[in-house]
Amino acid sequence: MKNIVETFNLTKIYNKQVRAVDDVSVQIEEGEIFGLLGPNGAGKTTTIHMLTTLTRPTSGTARVGGYDVLKEARKVREITGYSAQEAGVDEYSSGREYLTLFGHYYHLDDQTIRRRVNELLELLELTDAADRLVATYSGGMRKRLEIGTALMHRPQLLVVDEPTLGLDIQTRVRIWDYIRTLNKDGMSILLTTHYLEETDKLCDRVAIMDHGRIVALGTPNELKGEIHGDVVMLTLPLEEPDQRAKTVEKATRILVAQTFVKEVQPTDEGLNAYVDQGSSAVPQILHLLEQGGLTIGEISLARPSLDDVFLKYTGRTIREEKGKAVGARAAWIRRPR
Amino acid sequence: MRNAIKDTWYTLLRYLRTFVHNPFWMLILLIQPMIWLVLFTQLFQSITLGFTSGSYVQFFAPGLIVMLAVFNANALAFRMLNDINYGVLEKMIATPVNRYSLIVGGLLYIAVTWVLQVIIVLIVSFLMGASVATGVAGVLLTFVIVSMLGIGLTGLVAALAVTMKRPEPVVLIANLITLPLMFLSSILIPAYLTPSWIQTAMKFNPVNYAILAVRPMFLTGFDWMAIAQAVIVCGAFALVAIVVETAAFRRFGG
Ligand SMILES: Nc1ncnc2c1ncn2[C@@H]1O[C@H](COP(=O)(O)OP(=O)(O)O)[C@@H](O)[C@H]1O
Ligand SMILES: [Mg+2]
Numbered sequence: 001m002k003n004i005v006e007t008f009n010l011t012k013i014y015n016k017q018v019r020a021v022d023d024v025s026v027q028i029e030e031g032e033i034f035g036l037l038g039p040n041g042a043g044k045t046t047t048i049h050m051l052t053t054l055t056r057p058t059s060g061t062a063r064v065g066g067y068d069v070l071k072e073a074r075k076v077r078e079i080t081g082y083s084a085q086e087a088g089v090d091e092y093s094s095g096r097e098y099l100t101l102f103g104h105y106y107h108l109d110d111q112t113i114r115r116r117v118n119e120l121l122e123l124l125e126l127t128d129a130a131d132r133l134v135a136t137y138s139g140g141m142r143k144r145l146e147i148g149t150a151l152m153h154r155p156q157l158l159v160v161d162e163p164t165l166g167l168d169i170q171t172r173v174r175i176w177d178y179i180r181t182l183n184k185d186g187m188s189i190l191l192t193t194h195y196l197e198e199t200d201k202l203c204d205r206v207a208i209m210d211h212g213r214i215v216a217l218g219t220p221n222e223l224k225g226e227i228h229g230d231v232v233m234l235t236l237p238l239e240e241p242d243q244r245a246k247t248v249e250k251a252t253r254i255l256v257a258q259t260f261v262k263e264v265q266p267t268d269e270g271l272n273a274y275v276d277q278g279s280s281a282v283p284q285i286l287h288l289l290e291q292g293g294l295t296i297g298e299i300s301l302a303r304p305s306l307d308d309v310f311l312k313y314t315g316r317t318i319r320e321e322k323g324k325a326v327g328a329r330a331a332w333i334r335r336p337r
Numbered sequence: 338m339r340n341a342i343k344d345t346w347y348t349l350l351r352y353l354r355t356f357v358h359n360p361f362w363m364l365i366l367l368i369q370p371m372i373w374l375v376l377f378t379q380l381f382q383s384i385t386l387g388f389t390s391g392s393y394v395q396f397f398a399p400g401l402i403v404m405l406a407v408f409n410a411n412a413l414a415f416r417m418l419n420d421i422n423y424g425v426l427e428k429m430i431a432t433p434v435n436r437y438s439l440i441v442g443g444l445l446y447i448a449v450t451w452v453l454q455v456i457i458v459l460i461v462s463f464l465m466g467a468s469v470a471t472g473v474a475g476v477l478l479t480f481v482i483v484s485m486l487g488i489g490l491t492g493l494v495a496a497l498a499v500t501m502k503r504p505e506p507v508v509l510i511a512n513l514i515t516l517p518l519m520f521l522s523s524i525l526i527p528a529y530l531t532p533s534w535i536q537t538a539m540k541f542n543p544v545n546y547a548i549l550a551v552r553p554m555f556l557t558g559f560d561w562m563a564i565a566q567a568v569i570v571c572g573a574f575a576l577v578a579i580v581v582e583t584a585a586f587r588r589f590g591g
Contacts, residue, residue, distance in 0.1 A: 052431045074433055082431040088424025092355045104347040105434040107340055133358060149428060 002066075003027045004157050004188040005034075005051060009060035012046050012212075020046040022212035023060070028190060028205075030156075033183050035199040036192040037306070038209035039316070044192035045085055047209075048161050051190070052082040065156050078106070081150030085161035085192075087142035091135040095126050095145050098134060099152060106153035113152070120148045123178060140171035147178065158182060160191045164198060176202055196306040206306070208313055215313040220306060227304040227312060229262065230278030232285060235269040235297035247294060254292050255285065265311060270297065274304070341435040348434075348442025352416065353449065370454045371461050373401055378465070381525075398462040399555040400524040402479060403548045405454050406487035407519050411511050412450070413443045413491045414498035421502050426589070440492070440582050447491045448484050455480070467555070475554035478564065485571035486547045490515065492578030496585035518544045523552075546570040 005028035012021040021043040028034040036044045049055035051062055053073040061068060067075040090098050096117055103113030121127045124144040129137065134145065143163070150158055163179065164172040179202060183189050193199055199206045200220050208216040208223070216223055236247050248266050255261045255273050260281055263274040275281035278301040289296055310316070356363040378394045420426040429439060459469075459476070469475050494511045501507050519525075521538045522545035528536050539545040550567030553560040 054427060054431055077431060077433045080431070082428065084424045084428060086424050088428040090351075090420070090425050091423065092358055093351065094358075097351075097354065101347060101351055102428075102432060105344065105429060105432040107343070107433065146428075 002030045003063075004030045005062065005064055005190060007047075007051075007060065007062040010047065010050060010057055010062050011059045012043075012050060012055065013058045019212045021050065021057075024209075024212075024214055025060075026207055026214060026217065028188065030188050031183070031186060032204040033179065033189045033191070033202055035203035035206045036190070036209050037194065037196070037199045037206050037310070038192075039194055039314075042194075042209040043212040044194075044209055045161055046212075048082075048159055048190070048192060051076075052080055052159055053077055054082075078153070079156040081153065081155035081158045083147045083150040083158070083160040083163070085165060087139070087146035089134045089137070089142050089145055091133065094131050094133055095137070095141075095148075096121065096130040098145060099148055102149040102152045108153060116152055116154075120151055123181075124148050125174070140167050143167060143171075144175070144178075147175070151182070155187065157188045157190060160189065162193060163191055164193075164195065172198075196310070200306055208310060210314040210316075216309060223306065223309045224304045227274060227308050229274060229276040229304075230281070231302045231304050231308060232273040232275055232278060232281055233267070233298075233300045233302060234271050234273065234285070234289075235299075236271070237295065237297035250292065251289055251294055254288055254294075258284070258288070260284065272308070274308075341438050344435040344438030345442045345445070348439055349445045349449070352443065352446035355416075366450060367453065367457055370401065370405060370458045373404070374398070374458060374461050374465070377401070377525075392466060394462050394465045395467045395556060396527075396552070397525075398458060398467050399479070399552045400548060401458055402455050403483055403486065403522075403544060403551060404519060404524050405458070406451055406483050406547075407490060407515050407544060409447050409451050409454075409487060410490035410494050410515055411508075413447050414494040414507055414511065415504070416446075417443065417495055417498045418502070418504050418507065421499070421589075426499075430586075430589070436586055437583065440495075440579065440586060443495065444488050444491055444579075448487060451484070451487055452480065455483075469555050470557055471554045471559055475559070478559075479551045479554060482547050482550055482564070482567045482571055485568075485575040486543055489543060489571065489574035489578040490518075492575070492582040496578070496582040499582070499585040499589050518542055521545070522548055524548050543570050543574045 005026070007024050007026050010021055010024045011019070013019050024047060036047060038044050046055060050057050051064055051069060053069050053076050056070065061070055063069070064076045065079045067079070069076050090101075093101070099117045099120060100113055103116060108116065118127075121130050124147065126141060126144060126148070129141060134142065137145065147160060147163070150160070160179070163175050167175070176198070179189060179191070191198075191202070203220060205217065205219050206223060207214045216226075218226075234251070236244065236251065248271055251271060252264045252266070255264050255271075260277070261273050261275055265272045265274070273281070273285060282299060282301060286296065286299065374394070374397070377397050378392075381393050381397070417426065420429075430436070471478075494507065494515075497510060498507050521535055521542050523531075523539065524544070528539060546563075546567040550560065550563040553563065
């Protein structure tokens with residue numbers, strides 16, 4: 001398999017001190033959907049800006065489709081389609097005019113442009129609104145139009161920064177569908193996201209990014225597989241925050257001492273215990289904690305999620321429900337071996 | 338090269354299409370010079386006696402033509418700030434579009450609106466009794482000289498916009514520059530009626546070179562010395578502005 005993207009120690013330092021992207025070397029294979037997952041400020045957009053020739057790397061370089069982003073920027077722009085994080089749409093033109101402009105900027109001929117514009121309007125379900133001013137479009141329509149501008153020239157690589165940021169769930173599902181359809185037709189796709197679900201549902205491979213660095217890389221299943229076994233999720237019903245902290249600490253101490261418990265991690269409601277075998281661990285855990293004089297609220301068993309992976313590598317969780325990542329520091333307590 | 342010309346054309350077309358969607362803007366743009374013309378000639382009517390030549394309209398019409406180029410200098414910057422804010426410029430420079438075409442297309446857009454305004458000024462001032470001493474040739478030469486001046490001013494403010502990326506400082510700085518450029522010239526009153534320090538300042542003002550070349554073409558005849566100076570000064574000014582704007586563009590996005 002050929003690589004559509006290769007980066008070599010790609011680094012961007014803003015104002016001589018902010019290491020937005022720090023020594024990133026990754027390969028993205030032709031034909032895959034590759035996700036960059038990380039919280040706000042992780043350096044995802046900066047990485048993408050360097051790959052789309054919008055920002056010059058401070059050091060290191062990258063090749064897209066075999067072309068160097070610094071020395072062959074023009075070639076890179078020709079084979080890449082870039083859809084920005086914030087839908088960059090011209091309020092003073094209609095959807096059709098905006099797509100047409102990009103067709104011209106990609107130097108397509110008039111006939112191809114007309115055909116392509118109609119195809120894309122159809123695909124992105126914008127045909128009815130095509131001749132209305134973009135100023136009247138909803139957020140979801142703008143984001144779809146934005147993706148459309150990146151597709152006018154059938155790029156080899158589609159780069160989408162946060163494809164579904166701030167969109168409602170129906171729109172998100174539709175955009176996932178478009179991306180899958182494009183990928184089936186052979187387009188390589190690089191996307192960034194801080195929605196775990198998006199990476200899990202959509203991506204062939206994921207790189208987890210934090211503080212400008214890639215901290216883990218693999219298929220969603222491989223990454224989850226790195227956390228062997230199951231997750232036992234416990235809630236500890238206690239009113240007093242002080243007392244709860246003590247209880248969580250006590251429960252953690254008890255569990256960490258067990259050989260079948262690999263790691264313990266505090267959560268909002270109680271704690272998660274990572275174990276080899278969930279079915280045998282649950283009764284043992286119940287027993288041990290009761291012996292220790294602790295009351296358990298609920299106990300449940302789950303497969304590890306990407307959130308657990310993220311936590312393992314960054315010491316923080318990504319919270320999805322707030323629509324943006326909240327990095328809550330949580331101690332990842334390792335069982336001494 | 339073919340692509341560069343096409344890119345310029347479609348960039349210009351995109352700007353002009355704004356008027357199709359907002360015909361009201363177009364109307365304001367065209368009414369504006371009429372208002373200036375009537376307002377200024379009424380305001381300064383009484384000092385007509387101080388002039389060696391005809392009525393104030395006759396004197397002011399060429400001045401207004403130059404003045405409109407100064408007034409339009411901000412217009413492109415605002416469109417570009419809008420494009421920067423909405424991420425449109427970023428999207429454009431991620432395509433293989435020619436960078437110079439984006440710049441030149443914008444400058445041409447301002448030139449087109451200015452030419453439309455000038456046509457209005459000419460028509461109205463003819464109706465008010467003015468005439469152009471050098472006829473069509475003089476009008477065409479005026480277009481050339483003042484276009485270069487306009488490109489220079491517009492390019493510099495646009496470069497400022499691309500660098501600052503925010504409207505507030507651009508408005509402040511642009512006013513700080515363009516208003517003195519207008520007042521430190523003989524647009525409103527002839528130089529010999531101004532104090533000597535202003536006459537000195539005028540020597541460093543490209544706007545003044547434009548007006549010194551253009552006004553005689555309207556009032557008396559070609560002043561080739563003034564025309565040569567204006568072409569050199571305004572031409573150099575336009576070139577510098579394009580270089581500065583290109584540099585600002587290159588830095589955009591870092
Ligand atoms: N133009 C810029 N100037 C200075 N700092 C920047 C700039 N762009 C991004 N940064 C900083 O770089 C880091 C990474 O930002 P970004 O790439 O936007 O992250 P993400 O897209 O993952 O949210 C952040 O700390 C951000 O504040
Ligand atoms: Mg981002």
